[in-house]
Amino acid sequence: MAYVLQGLLAQAAARHPDRQAVSSQGCLLTYAELDQLSNKVARALLRLGVAPGDRVGILAPKSAASVVAVYGALKARACYVPLDPKAPADRIGYVAKDSGINVVIADDDRTPQVNDLAERVPGLRRLLVAASPAASLALAAESGEPLGAERAVETDLAYMLYTSGSTGTPKGVMISHRNSLTFVDWAAGAAGLSMDDRVCSPAPLHFDLSVFDVFSTCEAGACLTVMPEGTATFPVSIAQWLENERVSVWYSVPSVLTLLACFGGLSQSDLSRLRTVIFAGEVFPPKYLAKLMAELPAARYLNWYGPTETNVVTAFEVAWGDADLGPVPIGIACANTEVFAVTDEINSVRQPGDEGELYVRGPALMQGYWGHPDQTKQVLVPNPLAPERDELVYRTGDLVTVDAAGNYVYLGRRDAMVKVRGYRVELGEVEAALYRHPGIGEAAVFAVPDELLGSRLHAVVSATGTTSLTRDDVLSHCRRWLPSYMVPEVIEFRAALPRTSTGKVDRVGLAAQGPDDTGERKLADTH
Amino acid sequence: METIINDYISRELVQDAALLPLSDDTSLLDSGILDSLSLLQLVVFLEERFGITVGDTDLLPQNFASVQTICAYLRAREPVAHG
Numbered sequence: 001m002a003y004v005l006q007g008l009l010a011q012a013a014a015r016h017p018d019r020q021a022v023s024s025q026g027c028l029l030t031y032a033e034l035d036q037l038s039n040k041v042a043r044a045l046l047r048l049g050v051a052p053g054d055r056v057g058i059l060a061p062k063s064a065a066s067v068v069a070v071y072g073a074l075k076a077r078a079c080y081v082p083l084d085p086k087a088p089a090d091r092i093g094y095v096a097k098d099s100g101i102n103v104v105i106a107d108d109d110r111t112p113q114v115n116d117l118a119e120r121v122p123g124l125r126r127l128l129v130a131a132s133p134a135a136s137l138a139l140a141a142e143s144g145e146p147l148g149a150e151r152a153v154e155t156d157l158a159y160m161l162y163t164s165g166s167t168g169t170p171k172g173v174m175i176s177h178r179n180s181l182t183f184v185d186w187a188a189g190a191a192g193l194s195m196d197d198r199v200c201s202p203a204p205l206h207f208d209l210s211v212f213d214v215f216s217t218c219e220a221g222a223c224l225t226v227m228p229e230g231t232a233t234f235p236v237s238i239a240q241w242l243e244n245e246r247v248s249v250w251y252s253v254p255s256v257l258t259l260l261a262c263f264g265g266l267s268q269s270d271l272s273r274l275r276t277v278i279f280a281g282e283v284f285p286p287k288y289l290a291k292l293m294a295e296l297p298a299a300r301y302l303n304w305y306g307p308t309e310t311n312v313v314t315a316f317e318v319a320w321g322d323a324d325l326g327p328v329p330i331g332i333a334c335a336n337t338e339v340f341a342v343t344d345e346i347n348s349v350r351q352p353g354d355e356g357e358l359y360v361r362g363p364a365l366m367q368g369y370w371g372h373p374d375q376t377k378q379v380l381v382p383n384p385l386a387p388e389r390d391e392l393v394y395r396t397g398d399l400v401t402v403d404a405a406g407n408y409v410y411l412g413r414r415d416a417m418v419k420v421r422g423y424r425v426e427l428g429e430v431e432a433a434l435y436r437h438p439g440i441g442e443a444a445v446f447a448v449p450d451e452l453l454g455s456r457l458h459a460v461v462s463a464t465g466t467t468s469l470t471r472d473d474v475l476s477h478c479r480r481w482l483p484s485y486m487v488p489e490v491i492e493f494r495a496a497l498p499r500t501s502t503g504k505v506d507r508v509g510l511a512a513q514g515p516d517d518t519g520e521r522k523l524a525d526t527h
Numbered sequence: 528m529e530t531i532i533n534d535y536i537s538r539e540l541v542q543d544a545a546l547l548p549l550s551d552d553t554s555l556l557d558s559g560i561l562d563s564l565s566l567l568q569l570v571v572f573l574e575e576r577f578g579i580t581v582g583d584t585d586l587l588p589q590n591f592a593s594v595q596t597i598c599a600y601l602r603a604r605e606p607v608a609h610g
Contacts, residue, residue, distance in 0.1 A: 230556055233563050234586050259563050265583040452564065476544055484542065 004152045004177040005184070006074040008218045009035055016221050019195060023245065024226035027064040027132050031221070034068060036144030037133045041072020041105070043142040048103050048125045052077035052151070055160065057096055057104035059083040059114060062205055062214075062226050065129040065136075069105040070205070070214060075147055078103075079157035081172070082205035085113065087483045091170070093120035095162050099172050099370060107131060154178040160370055161208055163308050164424045164486065166416065168432025172370030173308045182364040183311035184215040186335040190302065190315055191249055191276050193220035198273075200225045200242070201251040202232055207423070208308045209280060212251050222249075232256055235263040243269045249276045253422030254284035255452055261292035271296055280304040280312060281422030282454040283327050283410060290323040305330035305410065308424070309366040309379065310394055313337050314408055329407035330400070337362035339408065341400050342384050355401050357414060359384070360394040416507070418447040419454040420485045427457075427507070430488065433481040434459060437474065439467045442497045445488060446511035459488035460510055462496055469493065528601065533594050535572055540565045551594040561591060577601060 002008045009031070012021065017032035029037070050056060056078040060066040073080040081099045083092050096104070096117060101124070106114045108128040118124045130136040158180050160172040191212075193199065199217040203209035217224045225245045231237050238260055242250070257279055260266065277292070277299050284303065293301060306312040316331025333339045341349035341356035349356040361383070368376035380392040399411040416427040427445045434443035441464035447455035463469040471491045478487045498506040529551050537549045540560055546553070555561040561569070569591070570581050579601070590600040 230588075233556065233561055233566055234588055234591075235563070236584055236586050237588065256563070259567075263567070263583045263586055268584065472544065475542075479542060487542075 002181070002219075003154045004074070004150065004156070005158050005180055005215055006038075006071055006152070007150065008184070008215060009038065009071050010146075010150075012218050012221045016195060019221055020223040021218070022064050022067050022224050022226070023198070024062075024064040024067075025131075025228050029064055029068075029133070031218075033134070034071065035146075037068045037139070038071035038075055039144045039147060040139040040142035041068055041127070041129065042075035042147055044127050044138055045072060045076040045078065045103060045105075047142075048127065050076050050078050050103055053156065054078045054103070055081050055099045055101045057081050057083045057099070057101040057117075058205060059085055059092070059104055059106040059110060059117065060129075060205075061085055061107075061229055062203075062210060063107065063131065064226070065107045065131055065133050066105075066205060067214060067224065067226075068133045069127075069129055073105065074152070074158060077152050077156065079174075080159045082159070082161065082210075083117075084204065084206045084483060085110065086204075088480055089113070089116050089120075090481055091483065092117060095170060095172070096121045096124070098169070099160055099162075103127065105129060108136070152177065154181070157367065161206060161308050164417070164426040164429045165375075166426040166428040167375075168429050170429070171372055171375060174367040174370050175311075176367055178363055179366060180211060180215065180311070182336055182362065183211060183306075183334075184219060186337075187212050187304075187312065188216040188219045190334070191216065191251075191278060193217065193222050193249065195221035197222035197248045198225050198246055199223065199249045199251075200227055200245070200247045202227045202256060203252060203422075208311055209251055209253070209422075211311060212278075232259075235259045236265045239264040239266055239269040239271065242271055242274060246273045248273050249278070250274060251278040251280070253281040254279045254289070255282070255421050255454070257292055258285065258288040258452055261288050261295055264295075266295040272298065274299055276300045276302065278302040278304055280306070282419040284323075285451045286323040286326055286328065288451075289318070289328065293318070293320070293323060303328050303330060305408075306360075306364075307394075307396055307398075310337075310360045310362075310364045310396075313339055313360045313362075313364060316407055327410070329403055329409045331407050334364075337364055340385065341402070341408065346384055348385060349400065349402055352402060352404055355399060355411060358396045358398045358400045358408065360396060361391065365392070365394045418457075420447075420457065421453055423483075423485045425455075425457070425486050430457060430459070430478075430482065430486055433478055433486075434461060434474070436481065437469075437477045439463055439469045439473065441465075442505065444497055444505045444507050444510055446507050448511070456490070457486070457488040458490040458492065458511075460492045460494055460497060462494050528598050529594055531576065532573075532597055535576075536560065536569065536594065539572075540569065549594070551598075553593055555591060555593055556588060566591060573597070573601070579604065 013031040013035035021031040021034040022029040056073040103125045105127045154177045158177045162170040165171040201213040301318040303316045304312040305314045314331045343356040400408045430445040442462045500506045
């Protein structure tokens, strides 16, 4: 049994070297090839001076090249840090500097973006990998032979995933090999993965859903299929691609599946090979889940739940008719994990009607937020039900209840974190970005619920002094600092923001007033 | 028709001001202007503005590649109300 993630690849390459490991836009890699190419990457990284524990950035969409990069970084005993190629340059630069990376792996058609990053991170060294990794110049001279006995241990950091931070900057969630394998191993079993499966998750590497298709697939000796970027724009194209690639297991946020159910023309595709559909990251609107299940009745449907800090910790298998009753439960705890919910009176949530915050304990819990022990202490806390125990548990901030069958049911958030397309967005981080604009005096951001997106962001701002401020000014400023899913859709200008009795900006009151056009897809233009 | 559609896309869907003015043959896909949600927004606009219904199976890259191809697609499915 592997105790570090790269051990999964060593096993797969030994057991079935000739089976397909990765299929990405015409680039096919067998397990033997993935193993050898990642050995080359590891050697190239060592030559660049990477030492155990170093963070190595990966600036690439999910592809054969980036999967090779992931395993190469791990084999060099580094901690990989996925950098979102679609994020603004300032944000990529922030993550690179905050995580302290000194080497970045990128695909070789991304040279301008990498050069820009190198200007922001002094001394940054680069390793460019070709879309067909075997053709990489930088790897040509490296040996693909094994690197020798495994020296990594399960408590080493495997990767850091950056997630929205309420204090205004993203924070790095530190995940060890043991943390990750707790999920990876459970997930391969829960999805029933076998070596005949073809697994796809459209989630990019910086989103924790990618841990499933990159690692659980490998554990099963199955094939990771990478959906080309842009396919998701056209739901019919997703269906056609799934049919052509013979995908058997799918894992994504619900919004992609909603589009597929509504606009995918599913009756004209043969998706009979798709046997398991897994979704996580936000609530699946029940009517669209029911529609999808009606269109693809032969598949299993699994609702997984868990924050980046723990990965998936509860699961629920949806049965026929469940989605007609409302949002499906998040279920019960996964293997090796315990979840419990605590009411405001510090009692355990035991029966329907009880409400409380969900806590998690077990080996899946992150090591903390990189460089932020203060923020880590706010979420890795003593067990409120048993403070005498020598353990830390993770406080999710999610409010839940239980149903009659004992399944947990998600109710909402305790704080100002919302989900947009499955991504976590701290409203405070969006506000902090707005405040960086010298012409903005006050800013408040609230979320308007949306069936497709989860929520849409609405900003209310007031200008300082006499400067004129336009919607375009504010939007282009936001786009400099924030990834697109964090940029408010609506910018509303007011002379001053409403305050609560304690003098805080009244975000709740603003959200309650709401925009008039909540049901519309159009942008309100209010200046 | 080109002007109406170009104006709408430029005003509502283009996020990066560097892409303006938008030419009728600019790729809406490579430039990142269209994603799954902005595509639906555009379809709602086209359906309302031209009094048509766009079927799921018409939601294809070749029909929505640029302002030109959108117009070609709409013309191919005449009659179209221009009011």
